[in-house]
Amino acid sequence: MRVCLRCDHLFASAGWACPACGYEPLRLNGIDAHAAELADEGGGFKPEYYVDLAALEARNFWFEARNELILWALGIYKPNARSLLEVGCGTGFVLAGIAKAYPEITLSGSEIFVAGLAHAARRVPSAHLMQMDARRIPFQAEFDVIGAFDVLEHIEEDGAVLSQIYRALKPGGILLLTVPQHPKLWSVADDHACHVRRYTGVEIETKVRECRLSILRSTSFVTMLLPAMLLSRIASKAKKGEFDPAGELKLSGVVNKMFFYVMMFELATIKLGVDYPAGGSRLIIARK
Numbered sequence: 001m002r003v004c005l006r007c008d009h010l011f012a013s014a015g016w017a018c019p020a021c022g023y024e025p026l027r028l029n030g031i032d033a034h035a036a037e038l039a040d041e042g043g044g045f046k047p048e049y050y051v052d053l054a055a056l057e058a059r060n061f062w063f064e065a066r067n068e069l070i071l072w073a074l075g076i077y078k079p080n081a082r083s084l085l086e087v088g089c090g091t092g093f094v095l096a097g098i099a100k101a102y103p104e105i106t107l108s109g110s111e112i113f114v115a116g117l118a119h120a121a122r123r124v125p126s127a128h129l130m131q132m133d134a135r136r137i138p139f140q141a142e143f144d145v146i147g148a149f150d151v152l153e154h155i156e157e158d159g160a161v162l163s164q165i166y167r168a169l170k171p172g173g174i175l176l177l178t179v180p181q182h183p184k185l186w187s188v189a190d191d192h193a194c195h196v197r198r199y200t201g202v203e204i205e206t207k208v209r210e211c212r213l214s215i216l217r218s219t220s221f222v223t224m225l226l227p228a229m230l231l232s233r234i235a236s237k238a239k240k241g242e243f244d245p246a247g248e249l250k251l252s253g254v255v256n257k258m259f260f261y262v263m264m265f266e267l268a269t270i271k272l273g274v275d276y277p278a279g280g281s282r283l284i285i286a287r288k
Contacts, residue, residue, distance in 0.1 A: 001140045005034060010140055025138075028114050028131060031121075035133035039114045045154055045194050047115035054091040054119045061256045062222070065263035066149065067097040069221060069283060070176060072271060074102065074145065077216060077285050078174040081105055081144040085168065087134050087161070088112070088151035092120030092127070099124050108143070110134070137164040144169075147176040150281075152204075153195045162211040169288040175213055177284040179204055181220060185280065187233040201282055213286035219270055220279030224262050229280045 001010045009020035016032055017024045026036040033039050040047065057063040074081065082105060089095050089109030099107055107124065110132035111117050117129050132138070134148075135157050146165050152158040165175055180190070180198045190198065205218055222229065251259070270276075270283075 001142060003138045003140050005136055005138050016138075029118065031114060031117055031129055031131055033114070033131040034138050035112065035131065035136065038112050038133055039131050045113065047113045050091055050113070050116045050119055054093075056250070057091065057093040059256070061251070061260035061263060063093060065260055065267065066178065066221075066281075067094060068264065069267055069270070070094060070147065070149065070178075071097060071101050072267065073176055073217075073283065073285055074098065077176075077287075078145050081174070083143045084108070084145040084147065085110065085139070085143045087132075087137070087146060087148045087165065088154075089120050089127075089129070090116050092123035094147065094149055095120060095127050096123040099126060105145075110137075134161045135164060137168045139168040141170050142168055143173060145174045145176060149176070149178045150180065152177070153180055153197055153199070154193075156196055158197075159207055159210065162207060162213070166211045166213055166288055171288055173288045174216075175208070175284070175286045175288075177204075177208070177286070179282055179284075181280060181282045182278070185230065185233055189233070199282065201277070204282060204284060208284055208286050213288060215284060215286045217285040218275065218282065220276040220282050221266060221270065222263065222280035223276040223278060224266050225259060226279055228259075 001012055003010055004018035004021060004023055006023035007018060007021040009018055011019050026033045028036060028039055084098065084105050085108045086095055087110055089111050092109060095107055095109050098105065107127040109120055109127050110130050112133060114131050117131060120129055134155060146169055152161060155161055169175065181201065183198045183200065186198055201218065205215060208215060
């Protein structure tokens with residue numbers, strides 16, 4: 001069901017015109033804009049980052065390995081999914097991976113900035129894309145799966161986002177969630193990325209449960225590379241001069257490949273049931 005963001009009326013329709021009050025979202029660059037006032041100057045990120053991000057994602061071990069983890073989780077925990085919304089889809093890197101692995105799933109993606117959606121539209125032309133504030137999701141009981149991959153840490157009102165995700169999921173629907181972990185790993189990289197927090201495992205699990213979602217799996221990842229990550233953060237603090245925001249993503253081909261294989265070994269152990277207590281990130285799989 002669709003939800004009118006002006007009067008909260010629920011309706012089933014192919015279009016967005018509310019049958020109760022007549023409200024209809026604006027169209028920006030051919031995309032439905034449910035929070036048009038934030039489309040160019042919303043919070044939580046900087047639209048000028050998308051160009052570099054789009055260029056680096058496909059060549060960086062972390063983005064590739066996270067995609068493999070997400071695809072595995074989707075196939076195991078919701079193998080019969082027919083609809084999926086990615087909240088904060090960025091440049092569409094994750095959506096593109098899902099579209100290739102699971103072409104039967106109807107994909108939707110949202111982003112607060114229209115600049116990010118331009119990249120996503122090129123990567124995943126089959127997806128339905130929308131500009132949206134994750135704190136006000138215009139759906140109720142609509143999706144089999146909702147994904148939010150390294151999104152919540154950008155938003156002060158993370159509990160509100162989780163509540164909105166709960167509402168938008170169908171009964172029995174699955175949330176796939178990844179977040180950065182360990183507040184002690186905070187560095188200038190987090191500041192530059194517009195993070196407002198790094199989570200502890202207990203903190204994010206508590207927030208998910210408070211929104212009435214039942215956790216099926218919770219594990220850290222980027223565990224075996226945690227020492228390298230810590231050393232990188234220490235080194236960045238010791239450096240003087242201008243910070244390179246893409247520095248951690250610009251690795252030599254050999255190092256990048258080695259790190260990818262380490263994370264693939266880690267994924268293999270997660271598939272076998274290992275839940276890591278510590279790691280640079282956390283994966284949570286929860287059911288409505």
